[in-house]
Structures are given as structure tokens and as C-alpha cells.
Amino acid sequence: MITALAGGVGAARMLRGMIEVVPPTDITAIVNTGDDTVLHGLHISPDLDTVVYTLADAINLDTGWGLAGETWRVMESLGRLGGVTWFNLGDQDLATHCYRTQRLYEGATLGMVTGELARAWGVEVDVVPVTDDPLRTRLQLVDGPEVGFQEYFVKMRHDVAVSGVRFEGAEQARPGPGVLEAIVRAETIVVCPSNPVVSIGPLLAVPGVLEQLQNRRERIIGVSPIIAGAALKGPADRLLREMGFESSVVGVARWYASWMGTLVIDESDAPSAADVEAEGVRCVVVPTIMSSVARSAALSRTVLDAVG
Numbered sequence: 093m094i095t096a097l098a099g100g101v102g103a104a105r106m107l108r109g110m111i112e113v114v115p116p117t118d119i120t121a122i123v124n125t126g127d128d129t130v131l132h133g134l135h136i137s138p139d140l141d142t143v144v145y146t147l148a149d150a151i152n153l154d155t156g157w158g159l160a161g162e163t164w165r166v167m168e169s170l171g172r173l174g175g176v177t178w179f180n181l182g183d184q185d186l187a188t189h190c191y192r193t194q195r196l197y198e199g200a201t202l203g204m205v206t207g208e209l210a211r212a213w214g215v216e217v218d219v220v221p222v223t224d225d226p227l228r229t230r231l232q233l234v235d236g237p238e239v240g241f242q243e244y245f246v247k248m249r250h251d252v253a254v255s256g257v258r259f260e261g262a263e264q265a266r267p268g269p270g271v272l273e274a275i276v277r278a279e280t281i282v283v284c285p286s287n288p289v290v291s292i293g294p295l296l297a298v299p300g301v302l303e304q305l306q307n308r309r310e311r312i313i314g315v316s317p318i319i320a321g322a323a324l325k326g327p328a329d330r331l332l333r334e335m336g337f338e339s340s341v342v343g344v345a346r347w348y349a350s351w352m353g354t355l356v357i358d359e360s361d362a363p364s365a366a367d368v369e370a371e372g373v374r375c376v377v378v379p380t381i382m383s384s385v386a387r388s389a390a391l392s393r394t395v396l397d398a399v400g
């Protein structure tokens with residue numbers, strides 16, 4: 093059994109490749125919910141949806157989020173009404189948020205609803221929210237107030253300086269059913285190439301998760317989301333610097349060193365392999381850019397072989 097720690101787009105691409113090399117029913121993906129938000133009264137779980145849509149081959153490949161072939165009639169109408177339109181919800185995608193919100197209102201947990209949505213899309217990977225309890229990533233701006241994750245990421249296009257990150261609700265949050273078991277039982281734990289600060293950070297903030305990961309250090313292998321000093325997508329490079337870490341594979345190794353045994357870095361970072369190992373993290377150098385399902389499958393194969 094393989095357990096993956098997952099955020100959004102990078103994780104979804106990695107998992108899509110992984111199901112080419114491992115039976116999907118052998119994989120549990122523990123997914124970030126710190127990006128969740130409520131808009132138009134609807135509960136939106138972007139990372140859960142990105143993982144499910146990608147595994148179902150329904151994702152919009154251009155953006156990495158939302159559904160392929162989407163239409164935007166509801167957003168156009170909302171715009172005419174003067175409603176909130178900075179967060180783009182496609183007409184088909186809205187059905188997911190309506191369904192989730194209704195089921196939560198009826199008393200289902202986020203984990204139950206995620207299972208129902210995954211089954212509806214024919215996804216056989218066990219996609220599990222890290223917690224069923226409220227968990228919200230919030231960022232303190234240098235020149236402004238504290239804002240919610242989507243306000244920072246989408247409305248402000250993550251083009252603002254941040255002095256701190258916190259995970260609201262984390263202290264009271266309980267790991268979702270099966271989360272700790274998936275960490276304890278996994279042969280291999282793969283940390284997907286997700287943002288270490290705001291995608292993997294919320295998972296570690298849920299009490300019990302980090303402690304269990306520390307017990308499994310030798311079976312944990314991560315893929316660096318930083319390549320040649322920069323994130324392929326999103327603000328991982330900038331946030332690492334703002335949290336006082338180098339924006340490099342060495343910075344990623346240092347961020348994860350207390351609980352990650354092995355880090356996979358891109359071939360373009362090969363000269364830094366010795367510096368990664370100096371952080372006490374074994375280093376594997378391979379091509380990591382997932383420009384196709386085949387490349388993502390090859391990366392998964394390497395990652396799984398690297399820890400035996």
C-alpha cells in the first residue's frame with residue numbers, strides 16, 4: 093500500500109502517473125483542506141476536487157484546476173448581479189460544490205462526501221481529506237491584514253509579501269478516519285511535489301500526523317516542487333524565502349529533514365545533490381517535470397523503486 097501526501101495540481105499530476113504503475117486501489121491520497129473556502133454559500137474544496145478530476149481524466153489540462161470543456165454561464169450571471177466573480181466556478185464544477193454543500197448540511201462528513209464524489213467519477217484511489225474538521229490556511233500580509241488562502245492565491249495572484257502563515261482550526265482538528273492508519277501501514281509514503289508551506293504544511297499541523305510521519309522517516313520519499321530555484325507553478329519559491337528558507341532543493345530538504353528520509357530532485361539540480369545529503373536527507377536525481385502522463389508515471393516508478 094502506498095500513501096501520498098497531496099496538495100493541488102502537482103500532487104494530482106503525480107497521482108495520475110502513479111495509477112499507471114500501481115493499482116489505484118493500493119493508493120491512499122491524504123489531501124490538504126486548508127485551501128477550502130465558502131463562496132455563494134457553497135463549500136469548495138479545491139485540492140480534493142483537483143485530485144479527483146485529474147484522476148478521472150476530467151481536469152482542465154490548461155489550468156490544472158476545474159473541468160475540461162467548462163462553460164461559465166453562472167459566473168456571467170453573477171457578474172451582472174454584482175456578485176463575487178474573482179474565484180471562477182464553472183457551470184459543471186458548481187454541481188460538485190452544490191452536492192458537497194447539501195451532503196454536509198445533511199450531516200455527512202467531508203470524507204464521506206469526498207468518497208461519494210470520487211466513486212461518481214470512477215476514481216479508485218482512496219482520496220481522503222486530512223481532516224473532516226474545519227482547517228483554514230491564513231496568510232499575514234506584510235502591508236495589509238491577514239487573508240484567507242484563496243484571497244491570497246487567486247484574488248491577489250499571490251503577488252503580495254507574506255510575513256506569516258497559520259492554519260486556523262488545526263489545534264482542534266482530528267485526523268480524518270483512516271489518515272493515521274494510512275501513514276502507519278504504508279510500505280512507502282510519497283510526499284507529492286506540492287507547496288511545502290501551504291499545501292503540505294496544513295497536513296502536518298493536524299495533531300498526530302507529524303508524529304506518525306516521524307516514525308516512518310526511512311519509508312518517506314518526497315519530490316521537490318522547486319526546480320532550479322523556482323516553483324513551476326504557484327508561490328512555493330516565494331513562500332519558502334518568506335519563511336526564512338532558501339528557495340532551492342536544499343531549502344526543501346531542510347524544511348522536510350526531520351521526517352523525510354529521501355528527496356527526489358530534478359536533473360537540473362544535480363549539482364546540489366551533495367548539499368541535500370548534507371541536510372541528512374538521501375538524494376535521488378531524475379527528470380521530475382511531469383509534462384505528460386507517461387513522464388509522471390516514469391517519475392512515480394523511480395520514486396517507488398528508490399525506497400524499495
Ligand code: FO1
Nearest residue numbers: 100101127138141157158178179180181246
Ligand atoms: N485558481 C485560480 O488561479 N483562479 C481561479 O479562479 C480558480 C478557481 C477554482 C475553482 C475551483 C477549484 O477547485 C480550483 C480553483 N482554482 C483557481 C485553483 C485553486 O485556487 C488552487 O488550485 C489551489 O487552491 C492551490 O492548490
